[in-house]
Amino acid sequence: MERREFLKKCILVVAGASVPVSALTLIDPKKVFAENPDIQWAFLVDTNKCVGCGFCVKACKVENDVPLDANVSRTWVERYVYTKDDRRYVDSPKAALNGFTESRIDLGRGEFKDIDPKSVGKAFFVPKLCNHCSSPACTQVCPVGATYKTDDGVVLVDRKWCIGCGYCIMACPYAARFFHPVYNVADKCTFCYHRLSKGLDSACVNACPFGARKMGNIHDKEDPITQIIMNERVGVLKDEFGTKPQAFYIGLAQEVR
């Protein structure tokens, strides 16, 4: 075959093949399957209302198949105690699964610190969960695209495709991810997507007896949660990473990381 001939045929094959390939892009499965593009879920935590009962943690674990005894959790509550001599103590024993029933602080390695209630300056609880960031670091680094952001703003993991490399766990600045002890793939809060899509509240929101956890559609200007986020002073965790978290906090102390 002549070189000219060969090149001609090559062009023909490429041109011919590109037609069916371009047809594939005409139907964007994302657009077809997006149930509700007008929705963008956001979370609102009122730290002033949290008492550290841990109901949210328990509800989450039961709802989402995360073993109760496993030392990982999709959501957890942190306790911050500041003494009057300006020392800071933080703990979250068993992710606050059973709440904070003891006044002593868990220092890890089986050590505890008793704090005299009279010496306490301020103390508060901070519930945490996946921030479902607008530009998530975790989905960026997944080598197989097993974790992704839905059109309504929720970051999910495909348990059937995750290879378990742990890169997303490393990339998350909030330590919201872990390896599921049963499925051995990356796991994280889904905002209870299975409940949201049925019009229900997520398990933790439902379980919180004090209304410290709420969810709303940030694209809906009339939504009471959106109203709070827009009109009140709210903060997000670790904004320096540029991930644009979608979990907003009322009464966030700057020491909370």
Add this chain to the structure above:
Amino acid sequence: MVGQIAQHAMEVHGEAWTIKELFTLPNEYIYWSIQIVMYPFMTGLVAGAFVLSSLYHVFGVEKLKEIARFSLVFSFALLPVAMMPLMLHLQQPFRGINVLMTPHFTSAISAFGIVFLTYASIVASEIWLVYRKYFVQMAQELMAKQSRSFIDGFRMMVFQALTLGAWDISPEAVEKDHKACKIMAGIGIPVACFLHGYAGFIFGSVKANALWMTPLMPVIFICSAVVSGVALCILTYVIVQEIRKYMARSKMARWARDADAPGAEELEATKHMEVMISSNYLLYFMIAAMTLEILDLIFRGYTQVKSWDILREVIMERDFFKIFIMQYTIGNLLPFVMMILPGRTVRRTTIATVLVLFGVFMMRYNVVIGGQAFSLSFAGFMDYHLPIIPHNFETFKEGLFGALTVVVTPFVLFYFINMFIPAFLKEETTH
């Protein structure tokens, strides 16, 4: 389902070797353990061995001819082992192929398979070009034999296959091979550097990790890769030459009984020259690697950004022994001094290469494990305890024995590869 699972007391991945101290977030563990230390270490060896072999093939450093050919074959033996630690650390190893099926290109590791395979094919084709003449000669020799044993029959088939049907070994054809080989080696250097710089990028781009995140990471990784690769080649070369010397003396091997086989003295002389020259290159790359590593450290200490408080405690206090004594003093300074002091001998250089390898391993360890030694809360620490006696498969593969398996494999592979692609050949058979 929920009830069943919920009743079980479960051990989470990472719990077996992580000890938490003060305030660490509930989901934090040392998820990337010893296999991820092995991964950049082994990839570094591959890249470094290849760079050493290219010094001869591309830049025509004639004196390195023998060690260059040896390094090329050895880097081929190391290649599959660069993949091994990754497979051993995956929670779903059977899905590893997904990376090639649905690569998600915003991820720094998605292209690993592609870069790795590109590199592997470059090394393979370079070896083929270097050894084609030998394959043809061997195949012809075996085919000419009147009666063949079963083993010879098998060898003949392998050599016939290895020629890939290119039987022309006229001087012109061999000269063409030589040229093509030079081009392949030339392409190979940037690809080898990319392969390893890429491993550095995987760590350097994790913005959540205060210790890892620095643009210097890929460059540091490349320099230390070359250091470790050259060191390992020198070490293995010296060991293999010692074995050959012993064989030449006692006429143990088949080649040693040939009339024109190199004698023990001749082998000793070649070894001395090759080791001396390649250890010079080792020194140059060591200077570059150390400069960059120390620059990174000084820069962090000088700028003192938010993370410095916790990093200082990890670097200067908790990991002080591992970083400053084991890595910098024993692994860098000591071998450096050993090699620059006048009257350098092969024995001293060989001991220095062992220390250099240890130093580079400790550098990988301190980066990978050290980067996970502190909590994202900046208020707690995690201590890594290497599982030694495994109590399940996970503690085996991510423990001492898993790491040792990775270390031993390239030598086993080299033994078998060497049967068909001998690293040491008489002058005229290859180029």
